[in-house]
Amino acid sequence: MESHGDIRTSALKNPVDLAEYLFRRIHELGVRGVHGVPGDYNLVALDYIPKVGLNWVGNCNELNAGYAADGYARVKGVGAIVTTFGVGELSIVNAQAGAYSEFVPVIHIVGTPSTISQRDGMLLHHTLGNGDFNVFANMFSQISVAVARLNDPYEAAAQVDYVLQQCMIKGRPVYITLPTDMVQKKVEGERLKTPIDVRIPKNNPDVEDYVVGVILKYLHAAKNPTILVDACAIRHGVLDEVHELVEKTKLPTFVAPMGKGAVDETLPNYGGVGDASLQGIKEAVESSDLVLSIGAIKSDFNTSGFSYQISQLSTIDFHSTFIKVKYSEYPGIHMKGVLRKVVSCIDLGKINVQPTPPVSNTIPEAERTSRDQTITQAWLWPRLGQWLEADDVGEFPKNVIAISQVLWGSIGYTVGAAQGAALAAKELGNRRVILFIGDGSFQLTCQEVSTMIRHGLKPVIFVLCNDGYTIERLIHGMNASYNDIQPWHYKDLIPAFGGSPANSKTFQIRTRNELDNLLGDKEFSAAKYLQFVELYTPKRDAPAALKLVAERAAETNEKVE
Structure with missing residues (x-):
């Protein structure tokens, strides 16, 4: 005689294993590489990854895997990671919190003990020993836009679809638990014929x-309007509308540090990064009588320590869940539809366009004419900017x-x-990827270079060797020992991680001439294999913008009532 469960399963039109269903849905969203670390509670689930056309990355630890899934999502639109219960998932908390705070869609799947073990409160490894199997999911509920505990095969497929939809629409991480005895449970595969609807609600x-109408009224009346673009314009898929607005109006356009790359920087009306250390930009933005602020994240580091003084009376804020026109807020309105309609309805004859401050990416005269071979920050970044190319993943x-x-x-992200x-x-076709990282940050997560080698990836990595945590020194403790690090022979890590002359090259750069020669080398610029540059800069030197941010952070830290 069939059990009740057998009757329910036999009623399925097209039964598929739950793990297959889950990974096929993830494949549908555009993911091809799944990051993570194996553990005994997720091993059977991992067998399904290649079966559905996905590739298992396999990282050195879960924290690095979380950072990697985040970076992958920022290029592909969504990332995925698999960890194991307790010890594995807790190692990724920091990375998932970062993705949550910065609106990055990452799908986090956790292999958990069986539903029977959880029901009986068994004393299992990787638990707290108290029979509570919900504690970690409860933690992640604070840094996830949706949580799905796949404990019931008759609800699991619908749960998967819902949580993945929320991940894509809201642009933030989600958390899914997959118990060991649920991996091979049958769910309705007919659902796979209908793609998950990830369109933004109208x-x-x-x-x-x-x-x-309100926005156009103020825009047409403004004497000196400007556009300021930030990270959430990228995260919430409105770059097409932003580009149309910028190109059609010809208004002076700036980006916040987190919005870097959101605007075509070759446009004549692009004015640069809204960095308060650059006085011309600061004055241009603050003197505007109407700032169209698109996708703003007004954090301390993103505003150079809250140094901007832009009145809300001069601001129209475009966001994914509301529009704010001066002090009037309109909740439940997504910026995509509003921007599209503003672009189509704008009367260019009523737009007052002021000159855009010129953007300079040249080496300062004093640095350019100096015979000193020291690689200073003021010389380095304009020189690297000249080397960068269109379509790079880096800048700009x-x-x-x-x-x-x-x-x-x-740090180490x-x-x-x-x-x-x-x-x-x-x-996507081997776009060039360039990493600039300080030596202190590199020491935290350097193992992931071995994953790059393992998968034949070809980034160009510049490790800036300046003896420690520069941003921390600038905030407090320039000579304090806690801001020091042990010097490494950084480039020697490449062969230690399995790199060979056939798949990687290393360089040590101490002078301007050496860097000029390297950047002028066509083979180096072609980035046909992993290239690692150990580049030395002075210990106390830093970019002007970083110095300002550190100064503001120190002032904020020292404030008292």
Whole structure:
């Protein structure tokens, strides 16, 4: 006699294993590389990854894997990672919190003990020993836009679809638990014939039209309007609308540090990064009588320590869940539809366009004429800017994707992120990927270079060797021992990680002439294999913008009531 469960399973039109269903849905969203670390609670689930056309990356640790999935998502649109219960998933908390704070869609799948073990409160390894199997999921619920505990095969497929939809629409991480006894449970495969609807819900047309009318009224009346673009314009998929607005209006356009790469920097009306250390930009933005602020994240580091003084009375804020026109807020209205309609309805004859401050990426005269061979920050970055090319993943000619973690600011983030970005770039056609990282940050997560070698990735890695944590020195403790690090022979890590002359090259650069020669080498610029540059700069030197941010951070830290 069939059990009740057998009857329910036999009623399925097209039964598929739950793990297969989950990974096929992830493949549908565009993911091809799944990051993570194996553990005994996720091993059977991992067998399904190659079966559905996905590739297992396999990272050195879960934290790095989380950073990598984040970097991958910023290039491909979404990332995925698999960890194991307790010890594995807790190692990724920092990375997932960073993705949550910076609006990066990452799908986190956790292999957990069986539903029976959880029901009985068994004393298992990787637990706290108290029978509580919900504690870690409860932690992640604070840094996830949706949580799915796949404990019931009759609800699991719908849960998967919902949580993945939320990940894509809201642009933030989600958390999925997959118990060992659920991996091979059957779910309805017929659902796979209907793609998950990840379109942004349309705005109420009446409200949208009203908001657009208000925006156009102020825009047409403004004497000196400007556009300021930030990270959430990237994260929430409105770059097409932003580009149309920028090109059609010819208004002076700036980007915040987190929005770097959102605007074509070859456009004549591009004014640069909204960095308060550059007085011309600061004055241009603050003197505007109307700032169209698109996707702003107004954190301390993203505003150079809150140094901007832009009145809300002069600002129209475009966001994914509301529009704010001066002090009037319109909730439930997504910026995509509003921007599209503003672009189509704008009267160019009523737009007052002021000159855009010129953007300079030249080496300062004093640095250019100096005979000193020291690689200073003031000389280095304009020189590297001249070397960068369109379509790079780094910075910042046309079509460059910029990846940084300005808001969350986790030290060591960029090594893992570069691995994920390089994998995504390889999937998209081998775009050049360039990593700039300080020696202190590199020491935290350097193992992921071995993952790059393992997968034949070809980033160009510049490790800036300046003897420690520069940003920390600038904030407090310039000569304090806690800001020092042990000097490494950095380039020697490449052969130690399995690199060979056939798949990698290393360089040590101490002078300007050496760097000029390297950047002028066509083979180096072609980036046909992993290249690692150990580049030495002075210990106390830093870019002007970094000095200002550190100064503001120190002032904020020292404030008392």
